[in-house]
Amino acid sequence: MPMTQSPPFAAGIDLGGTKIEAQIFDFSFNRVTFHRIPTPQTYDALVAAMADQISWVESHATGLPLGIAAAGLIHPVTGIALTANLPASGKPFPADIALAAGRAVTYINDCRAQALSEAQFGAAKGYASALCLNLGTGIAGGFVVGGALLPSALGLGGEYGHFALPAHVVQAHALPIIACGCGRSGCMETLISGPGLARIVQHRTGRSLTAQQIVALRANDAAIAQCWAIWCDLAAELIHTLSLTLDPACIVLAGGLSQAPNLVDDLTQAASKSALRGYAPPPILMAQGGDATAARGAAYAAFLERGRA
Ligand SMILES: [Zn+2]
Known part of the structure; x- marks a missing residue:
């Protein structure tokens, strides 16, 4: 596991169809550490797994800006997910994750996160x-x-x-x-x-x-x-x-x-x-970001969102 001495600054979770990877980044958005688990195939288990990954992030540093990158769309009015590769369509997925984790999260489409990461760091x-x-x-x-x-x-x-x-x-x-x-x-x-x-x-x-x-x-x-x-x-x-x-x-x-x-x-x-x-x-x-690119973009989006708040 890659480790540096830099303190955690922001976190991103890359939620894919087969794995959920939580990553912690330092001030330069270099990856400090990560934790990977398989993606559950039912909605309740998926929300619980996301909450577990957020707990893992919180165990390293509490209250970091935290972004989730995932495929699909979240309707801006209803907050309802539309996604082909996760069992979350028709559900208020970001709100349910925030509720289960007991903290606010930034939720971003994975390709948008990747674009942000490549523009900023790649x-x-x-x-x-x-x-x-x-x-x-x-x-x-x-x-x-x-x-x-x-x-x-x-x-x-x-x-x-x-x-x-x-x-x-x-x-x-x-x-x-x-x-x-x-x-x-x-x-x-x-x-x-x-x-x-x-x-x-x-x-x-x-x-x-x-x-x-x-x-x-x-x-x-x-x-x-x-x-x-x-x-x-x-x-x-x-x-x-x-x-x-x-x-x-x-x-x-x-x-x-x-x-x-x-x-x-x-x-x-x-x-x-x-x-x-x-x-x-x-x-x-x-693209240069490799495996970390979507999580890095989500972490950066969360950092930007906190700056605006
Ligand atoms: Zn089409």
Whole structure:
């Protein structure tokens, strides 16, 4: 377990579908220590586990700013959670955690936390604005301007995976329009998430491969390489849409699919083709925060929130 002599300054809890990791950070937001437990699969056990992790934080230092980063949305009026990978949908999850833990917590979408962390401490440090794009089992991100997340009225800003697919790319490659987990059809996420890449390959070649296998095969298999090029074109269209909407100074890639070798080069090339004539796409960078990034962003968000209070 990494230990430094720096006193605890803020804490973050990364709540994922399989593990809950509590992390304590020092004044420079370097990780001091952490504690990992599996994610329970029922709501009551999940709330209790979150309270346990908060107790663990409190046992190191009481009253630290404490942020929770988790996938999904919290409705700003009702406080009700909407999440695909936790048994918390339809519940007032942040309020129940605060009640069980007996203290206030900051609750932030994990991709927004990651964006904040990368802008403040990671790949986008020094850029006037940064858009962080998480390419994983889903597609989402966050947009940071001047070190702070862009205010979002309903918390929806960053759910980029649910933009509609670009018609000209769908038509050119006869791609399928698939029902999305969000209730709509033909969302970007259905084809450019990890499972989406697998769907492109299944549709075009009839082969059932995981995203990881596809990434490994693309150099030596022409049919797979073609599917990868289509995936890059779709992802480039997402970058194009985001560039025209937010005009970020850089784009930071995170998530499982971002680990594909040469992704930055492939996407930069595809994005250059999609961009408006005479305008280069923003620099595309790799996230630097590693395992700690979402928890660090949540801890930083909690620190900022306390400063505003
Ligand atoms: Zn969708």
